[in-house]
Amino acid sequence: MSSAKWAFEVFVERLRALSPLSCDDVAALLALPGEPVRLRGNTDIELPGERFEHACLVVTGLVGRFAQLADGRRQFTALHIPGDMADIHRVATPFAGSALQTLATTMVVRVPAKNLRSVAFNSPAITQAFWAYSAVDAAVLGQWAVNLGRRDAKARMAHFLCEMGLRSEFSGQGARNEFLLEASQGQIGDALGLTAVHINRTLKALRQSKAVTIDGRIVRIHDWALLVAIGDFDPNYLQLDQSARAAA
Amino acid sequence: MSSAKWAFEVFVERLRALSPLSCDDVAALLALPGEPVRLRGNTDIELPGERFEHACLVVTGLVGRFAQLADGRRQFTALHIPGDMADIHRVATPFAGSALQTLATTMVVRVPAKNLRSVAFNSPAITQAFWAYSAVDAAVLGQWAVNLGRRDAKARMAHFLCEMGLRSEFSGQGARNEFLLEASQGQIGDALGLTAVHINRTLKALRQSKAVTIDGRIVRIHDWALLVAIGDFDPNYLQLDQSARAAA
DNA sequence: CGGAGTATTGAGGCGCTTCAAAGGCGGTGG
């Protein structure tokens, strides 16, 4: 089920939900070539400063965009689940300020930059859809900034889990209250700006609040409303509305 | 000097530095209409959830994008200095997840959304340039996230001041080591995820390190290299390269 | 079967927050 074809379809559906596309546009997008690659966890895919050769469509696993400090500590600025296209914004600005890594064993499809550029060049609607897609990425990043700047560990975690739950559900991978999150506690710490130790304590607190448990890599949210309240979570920024309503 | 026309020219120059534009494109952009508006400090320009009616070109003063928590605390996700176009990304996704406010007495030019859409619709090159422009905004936000998640107060402040210095210099407003930053300490706190009190103590520490002083709203960086080292600052993400080299 | 990465928990310390108070500065209205 989680084949390269499936990932392309999720990606194109997402684009269509954000910006109108003609049948020709959709056909051109689905005909995009791509080289499947399987990677272990904690592997750097793209280094900062590299030329833009291809975007990464995630098929299985988890991919993160990050920046690294002089002392080696990392901060994720985005997490991409199956069905997400990472790096599409680099069609507009090839320069890479940040890098990409896998968090778990991951399968991605490398889509050559020149093909992305040519479909965008041939259709203004596709360019606009790509732009809208990266604008949503930016909106998510904005919420992460709010999380990092103004919320304590418990609220940060709650907000993060609500976001990942909705995104997983929307991509057809499980439900918002039970989904796979293929990240270690240390990696979650790099997303939330906390240490691995404190992530562990925060999860313990949330478990004791009867809000959520994590078994292995499976997140089980027992009280969605409570987690939403703890995280002060408002899903609007994810822009899932149109399609969520269509599904309902 | 800081007229609406000047601000448009800075904006268009920035676009040209990011993405190639024809003479017709430039002419169309410079012919964009706009309604000048003068606003006091701490005025909300745009509320979350509002329809997208116009983008804001900053002429004088300072404008911030922010999100607000249930308890009223704010977190800025972007600061726009004169010459910056705020909200251009909403041409692609009209939905507003965050809001806009002035930090000081500010003059903006409201550029109607429909005119932005029509110039973009008529020229793929303009669409790409707008996209690249908002991609740089996103790259800046990414660095802010790193700042918020992984740096302590002193490094955060140093990084922030380096960024604002370079951006001011590049927009032709002062030099990187002496520029106007029209924000109170409380407002800087809302950008750096800290309290006003701690901003004050952090500035004191940086003053005692002989790195920087702030008199009134004028930032004077006495030791640029030191501030860069404290903030672990690498200017690449601002994408000023091409034009910086052209100017040098 | 060994080793590396991960999860869990404790103890102690530091950085930032909160609360509080005083002085300065600019803007506004009487």
Added chain:
DNA sequence: CCACCGCCTTTGAAGCGCCTCAATACTCCG
């Protein structure tokens, strides 16, 4: 024109949230 009021800056004291260091056990993979 001046007096006043609100916002900003500055500093102190106390507390808490998160970090650091440390030790143990678990699981997965080669």
